[in-house]
Amino acid sequence: MDHLTICIEDTDSLARYIMEQKRGASAGITGHSNDHYQDILRAHPEAITSIMSLCNLIAIGSLPDGPARKLLLSGKGTALHKSPTGIRPIVTLVPCGQYTSHAIATEYKAQIQEICGNKQFMGVSHGCEIVSHLVRHQLEMDHSKVIIKVDVKNAFNEIDPAAIINVVRDELPAILPYVLFLLEMSSVDIIFHDSRAGKTSVHKMTTGVPQGGSLSSALFDMGITPSIRRAQLAHPTASIYLIADDNMVVGPPAEAIATVKTITLLLAEVGLTLAATTDSKNVIYGLGTQYTAAQRDLALASDLHWIPSTHGLLVGGTPIGSDAYMIEHINTTVDAIIDEMFQLETYLYGPNGRMRARVQTIFKMIQHCSAQQLTYLLRTCPPHVTLHASRRLDAAIANTIHRIMDCVPLLPPHDSIAMRAVLNRFFLPVRLGGDGFINSEAMREAAYVVP
Numbered sequence: 001m002d003h004l005t006i007c008i009e010d011t012d013s014l015a016r017y018i019m020e021q022k023r024g025a026s027a028g029i030t031g032h033s034n035d036h037y038q039d040i041l042r043a044h045p046e047a048i049t050s051i052m053s054l055c056n057l058i059a060i061g062s063l064p065d066g067p068a069r070k071l072l073l074s075g076k077g078t079a080l081h082k083s084p085t086g087i088r089p090i091v092t093l094v095p096c097g098q099y100t101s102h103a104i105a106t107e108y109k110a111q112i113q114e115i116c117g118n119k120q121f122m123g124v125s126h127g128c129e130i131v132s133h134l135v136r137h138q139l140e141m142d143h144s145k146v147i148i149k150v151d152v153k154n155a156f157n158e159i160d161p162a163a164i165i166n167v168v169r170d171e172l173p174a175i176l177p178y179v180l181f182l183l184e185m186s187s188v189d190i191i192f193h194d195s196r197a198g199k200t201s202v203h204k205m206t207t208g209v210p211q212g213g214s215l216s217s218a219l220f221d222m223g224i225t226p227s228i229r230r231a232q233l234a235h236p237t238a239s240i241y242l243i244a245d246d247n248m249v250v251g252p253p254a255e256a257i258a259t260v261k262t263i264t265l266l267l268a269e270v271g272l273t274l275a276a277t278t279d280s281k282n283v284i285y286g287l288g289t290q291y292t293a294a295q296r297d298l299a300l301a302s303d304l305h306w307i308p309s310t311h312g313l314l315v316g317g318t319p320i321g322s323d324a325y326m327i328e329h330i331n332t333t334v335d336a337i338i339d340e341m342f343q344l345e346t347y348l349y350g351p352n353g354r355m356r357a358r359v360q361t362i363f364k365m366i367q368h369c370s371a372q373q374l375t376y377l378l379r380t381c382p383p384h385v386t387l388h389a390s391r392r393l394d395a396a397i398a399n400t401i402h403r404i405m406d407c408v409p410l411l412p413p414h415d416s417i418a419m420r421a422v423l424n425r426f427f428l429p430v431r432l433g434g435d436g437f438i439n440s441e442a443m444r445e446a447a448y449v450v451p
Contacts, residue, residue, distance in 0.1 A: 007056060008055055008059060008100075008103040008107055009052075009107075010103070010106065011049060011052050013103070013106055014048060014051065014052055014099060014103050015041060015045070015048045017099065017103075017106075018034065018037050018038060018041060018048075018051075018095075018099065019041060023038070025092070026076065026078065026092045027092070028075070028092050028094040028095065029071070029074055029075065029076045029094070030071060030094050032094060032095050032096075033095065037095055051096070052103070055099055055100040058072070058096065058097065058100045058178070059100050059103070059104060059175075059177070059178045060177050060178070061177040061178055061180055061181035063181070065185040065186055069181070070188055070189070071094070072094050072096070072097050073093070073094075073097060073182065073188040074094075074188045074189045074190065074191070075091040075188075075189075075190045075210070075211055076091070076092045076191055077090065077091050077190045077191060077192035077193070077203070077211070078090045078091075078092070078192070078193070091190055091211035091212035092212060093210065093212050097213075098212075098213070098214050100178070101210075101213050101214035101216075102214035102215075104175055104178060104215055105215045108172065108175060109123070112172070112218045112221075112222065115171050115225060116222060116225050117228070119228050119232065119240050119241060119242050120225070120228070120242045120243075120244075121242060122217055122242065122243050122244040123217065123218065123221070127243060128243060128316030128317055128318070129376075131241045131315060131316045132316045132317075132318035132320065132380045133380065133450050134239070134241065134250075135147055135248065135250055135315050135320060136315075136318075136320050137450070139250070139287050139320065140287065143286065143287050143288030143289075144252060144286075144288055144290065145251055145252060145256075145286060145288075146250070146251070146252070146253050146256055146284050146285060146286035146291075147248055147250045147256075147284070147286070147313070147320075148248065148249045148250075148256045148260050148283070148284045148304060149247070149248045149283055149285075149315070150247045150248075150260055150263070150264070150274050150281075151246070151274065151281040151282060152245040152246075152247065152267065152272050152273070152274060152275065153272075153273050153276075155220065155244075155245035155272060156208055156209055156216060156217075156220055156245070157207065157211070158207055158208055158272055158273075159208055159209065159220055159223050159224070159270055159271055160223075160270045160271035161184065161207060161208070161209075163223040163224075163269075163270035163271070164179065164183060164209070164219050164220070164222060165179055165180065165183060167222045167223060167225060167226060168222065171222075172222070179219065182209075182210060183209070183219075187204045187205050188204075188205050189203065189204055189205070190202070190203045190205060190211055207271060209223075217244055220244065220245065221242075221244065223270060224242075224245075224267065224270060227266035227267050227270060228240060228263070230262075230266055231259060231262045231263045231266055235251075235255060235259040237251060238251040238256055238259040239251060240259065240263075243316055249263070253284070253286070253291060253295040253298065253299065254295065254298065256284070257284075257298055257299060257302050257304065260302070261302065277304065277305055278305065279307075280313070282303060282304055283304065283305045283306075283307050283313055284299050284304045284305070284306050284307065285306070285307040285309075285311075285312065285313050285321065286309060287321070287322075288309060289309055307321075309321075309322065310324065310325070311325050312325035312326060312329075314329075316380075317376065317380075318376075318380040318381060319381065323384070323385055326381055326382075327385050327388060327389070330374075330377050330385060330386055330389040331388065331389045333374060334389040334392050334393045334396075337370055337374065337393060337396075338392070338393070338396045341366060341370055341397070341400045342400075344362050344365060344366065344400075345362070345403065347362065348362060348404055355406075359404055362404060363401065363405075366397060366400060366401060367435075367436060367437055370393075371393060371397060371437065371438035374390070374393055374440055375438075375440075375447065377389075378440060378444045378447035378448065379448060379449075380448075382448060383444045386448075387444065389440075390440035390441040390444050391441050393440050394427075394440055394441055397437060398423060398426055401426070401435075427439035427442070
């Protein structure tokens, strides 16, 4: 394949990616699913060479525009209900197309990250955590600064393919044949069945990147990179952070607002617009109390919602703001984890009130999944705001496990030394003779390490 601009050679990485996919997932519109390819590789591991050859043929754009290409790139959409009226569209693509995109994204990861630059944290290891720490540090060190977070409307569906193609042609020409194969030929279809509305609809992708594609995020990030570069050059004192289509700017109010206006104008050139402003979209926030009426009027005139300093906002899934706001958000997360454990507990008992043979399964699910759901916030939020929630979660996990093990009557008094010994063993690693549960309160200080 010495005549090809793209040559995918890492069979181990591709095989590992295929075998790591969940069994029983939805099939694409061709009827093929990851299960079929996994079954082939289990019976014939050497078949990965043939699968990789197929991926290489797809990657060089050897398939002409027509029904076969359209079938390969079209997707089956599922409208998942996420609120009483809203949906979240999930798209399942044909597996071999997904494998090709993943292999290219893996092969050219370093070059893609170099193109996107140090403003884009999507695809960066622990990128969301890094951004949350950077933003928190700047706001806490200088209360005159604010963060502005703007939401791009329907971003991945609306970006102009020409913007992506131009960047790839100039800076990563090796993958240009595949990008042209994806974006420059005739539009592909996403077939959605909305169970709520009881109808099937076909959405033609005339703009944007392939929905559900392994390379789609990287293509989008590269497509907006020139706009972000120009905005940073025009406003060198402002700090710009991106997590895919989430745009955040930190700086003094006037400078931050001017930077956002520049970004908005530049993104419009590649087909992107901001969503309508709400109390959680297109917002401005700072920890200070000295902001002037003129600064607030400027934000209002710029169609930004100013969040009071007593509240806060989410940055990369991390609450940033007043202590009360952060504590409330973290405790809300713990409330959801506790509710989930109560739900798991109900699965133990049959209609006659007798316990089913599911104790070990529920025990392991709580042991390996419950405390871990708080770990991200322990890493990104200061220890003093996670203390109360951590204690609540530790107590809830211990109480739930003691109930499902039917040992509550055998426990020593609540505040006794003997009970402390029971809890110490509860949170001790299995290799040391304990029950192996995570003690969130004890680990929160070590978890919060600012990079």
